[in-house]
Amino acid sequence: MIRLLTRPASRPALPRRPPVSRPAQADVDGSATGDRAAALWLNRLTRVVPRSSAAAQLVAGGLDSAGAIAFAAALALGVTCAPHLRGALLLGLAACALRGAAAVWSARLGAQAARSVKTTLRAALVDRLLRGRPLATAVEQGARGTDPVAVLTTGVESLDGYIARFLPARRVAGLAQLAALAATACASPVAAGIELATLLPFVLLMILAGSAAAAETRRQFQSMARLSNLFADRIANLPLLLGFGAVPHETRRLGLAADALRGRTMAVLRIAFISSAGLEFFAALSVALVAAYCGFSLLHLLPFAAPERLDLARALFVLALAPEVYAPMRRLAAAYHDRQQAMTAAACMDATEPGRDAGPPAPALSGPHLCAPPHLRFRSVGVRYPGEPRPALAGLDFTLPPGGSLALLGPSGSGKSTALGLLVGLPGVHDGRIEIDGTVLEPGASLAASLAWMGSDPLLVEDTLRANLALAAPDASDGRILDVARVAGLDAVLGRPGALDLILDHRGSGLSGGERRRIGLVRALLRAAPLLVLDEPTAHLDAASALALRDVLAGVIRSRRASVLIATHDAELAALADAVVTLEPRS
Structure with missing residues (x-):
């Protein structure tokens, strides 16, 4: 069941991929x-x-x-x-x-x-x-x-x-x-x-x-x-x-x-x-x-x-x-x-199949190019994965106006991540349709080129802090990186000597969970996309870190520079959005 509230709530999680049918095992025994x-x-x-x-x-x-x-x-x-x-x-x-x-x-x-x-x-x-x-x-x-x-x-x-x-x-x-x-x-x-x-x-x-x-x-x-x-x-x-x-x-x-x-x-x-x-x-x-x-x-x-x-x-x-x-x-x-x-x-x-697949990666089906915060509309959207007895998402309806914010609030398994994944072409729409500024988003089409994504577990590469922060905007100057990092609340990290040249490993050793999460937020803000998607940004954080991150996100939402879509089970974070759609767990 889906309930539309007048107050914000949301929190994103990693999009799930549909189960892949398992082909017959290749004969690796030399037949x-x-x-x-x-x-x-x-x-x-x-x-x-x-x-x-x-x-x-x-x-x-x-x-x-x-x-x-x-x-x-x-x-x-x-x-x-x-x-x-x-x-x-x-x-x-x-x-x-x-x-x-x-x-x-x-x-x-x-x-x-x-x-x-x-x-x-x-x-x-x-x-x-x-x-x-x-x-x-x-x-x-x-x-x-x-x-x-x-x-x-x-x-x-x-x-x-x-x-x-x-x-x-x-x-x-x-x-x-x-x-x-x-x-x-x-x-x-x-x-x-x-x-x-x-x-x-x-x-x-x-x-x-x-x-x-x-x-x-x-x-x-x-x-x-x-x-x-x-x-x-x-x-x-x-x-x-x-x-x-x-x-x-x-x-x-x-x-x-x-x-x-x-x-x-x-x-x-x-x-x-x-x-x-x-x-x-x-x-x-x-x-x-x-x-x-x-x-x-x-x-x-x-x-x-x-x-x-x-x-x-x-x-x-x-x-x-x-x-x-x-x-x-x-x-x-x-x-x-x-x-x-x-x-x-x-x-x-x-x-x-080399004749068909061995070549430059086939580009994903692109969606409309967004130059300004979009008007996003989900109309009775449902998703069912092959081989699953129950739909992963059913009857999702909501409207996100340009520059507005909306939170999808619900426990794990309620379909929040599946809904976000539809915007980047991961699962396919089974029922209903998605509209961007009145244009229907084709099944499998992706808005990845026009959105910024912040997840609960940002990818870190074995490189400097500068390279990790600028992963989504490689041409960003040090000045812009520092400005956005301070907005995202990374002051404690930036206060270290030679902070931007700090070497990180893929686990982010030396950084707290909240600091790693803020690196993902800096990337999203540096991209300056018209649609900002936040996927469980406060998940697994202690109370103090979650509170500090919510304060930063509140400023981002109030800026109205982008349409913000949040998936969360954090009710306090969801309350920051203009509207909240509550997803009930699947029975």
């Missing part, structure tokens, strides 16, 4: 279905990379292959043709310079592409978080040890190697191998056949090694996220742990989590080293077989009739080029672990 979904997600993500960058990487790979072939030719020419030694040396130096330039260019292109993809993806993920949308399938289902912080940091960083190293290596591998095999076949078809035949076990072993590493990489990622979550949670609750004497117990828990991560990491490294040794063995074996064929052919000791007769120049060319046939595959194998890490991370981000 074929999960791997295919992750692979498709990564393929869609790479569309963010400009085509010109991919083409440039192919060109860089082609230049590297040309340099390798030129170096092999220079080596053969220099050994077998003394009169052309100087030309061979120049050709070799040019080939080395070309390969070095191609490698640097390719690395830069890969780093730029990775930076672009990570920045774009993080923007999309943060945008989802701010809108209350699922960040990631695994996260939303509470996957073991995975949370949004781990996804935005470790998870997104896990894509770096995939974009910067694996994708360029995969693009170039086929082209470079074909170029090396074609050049080898021109000098010795038999040697080219030997190299081609030895590629089959090489590729097979690479696939097996990658599959074996996939499961361990997933477990390592989950262990890392679990340790990150546990550590952050214990640090945040350190005073509580100290009070209950639970520090030794939690220290042991952190040690066990760290040991688990170390074991997972060693398992991944063990597989990587074993697979690398196997790949090096096959690459060396193929080169040895080509060398044996060339040697026996030159000595005419082959146990079979060869369809060709090698001379020293061609044999040296083939031998010098033999490692280059396998070099692209070895580079791809070295970067294959990056792909497995990216697959693991993709399993925790497959709720984000």
Whole structure:
């Protein structure tokens, strides 16, 4: 039930987000279905990379292959043709310079592409978080040890190697191998056949090694996220742990989590080293077989009739080029672990569609731009969250005239926060409508650009007091900051030496609850918006602090410089407003 009074009352609380339907848990155990979904997600993500960058990487790979072939030719020419030694040396130096330039260019292109993809993806993920949308399938289902912080940091960083190293290596591998095999076949078809035949076990072993590493990489990622979550949670609750004497117990828990991560990491490294040794063995074996064929052919000791007769120049060319046939595959194998890490991370981000979400955050549906205190009208507004049996708000009616003040007074759970959240597009209107100066505010539209918000728990950043006060008005001068801070009652803080340069942490250590609350008020006043929203400004304050803050707010309300909407369960604060709407608790 809603009762309209003629006296003010109000107090705001943090807006609630509607419950988010939980999607089915992503397959983080390495099933074929999960791997295919992750692979498709990564393929869609790479569309963010400009085509010109991919083409440039192919060109860089082609230049590297040309340099390798030129170096092999220079080596053969220099050994077998003394009169052309100087030309061979120049050709070799040019080939080395070309390969070095191609490698640097390719690395830069890969780093730029990775930076672009990570920045774009993080923007999309943060945008989802701010809108209350699922960040990631695994996260939303509470996957073991995975949370949004781990996804935005470790998870997104896990894509770096995939974009910067694996994708360029995969693009170039086929082209470079074909170029090396074609050049080898021109000098010795038999040697080219030997190299081609030895590629089959090489590729097979690479696939097996990658599959074996996939499961361990997933477990390592989950262990890392679990340790990150546990550590952050214990640090945040350190005073509580100290009070209950639970520090030794939690220290042991952190040690066990760290040991688990170390074991997972060693398992991944063990597989990587074993697979690398196997790949090096096959690459060396193929080169040895080509060398044996060339040697026996030159000595005419082959146990079979060869369809060709090698001379020293061609044999040296083939031998010098033999490692280059396998070099692209070895580079791809070295970067294959990056792909497995990216697959693991993709399993925790497959709720984000890169083709649609990976981009600059889509702007919120904007509401009307306010240049003066607005005429605000709620007409039978109701809100119902999905899956909730009762409405969060029902039949809310009130009118806030320009420059006036109105308080929503009620206990916790009465819908005060839900009503305030409607102004910034958090929940959607289920019934009724909201009017701003006679214009209907569309569902999901936000007045955030035209209002100033003061909450019960202001966000503090690890920076100076000046930076925290000017968070909503970065261009404000020190003089204006000091004037507004004194109006907000921060005289005690400002009296300290070098007050504006005082370093604060995210908890506001060294400040009282009332002083932290006044920082939020200073931000709201510095913004000088035409609509001021106060969300539980006196909540959890002692009587003296609440009284002092009410005196400051009374002056703000009397100034009539903005329309003021308050949500509170503090009847004395609500009495300062021109009108009070009392919300009864939901039955």
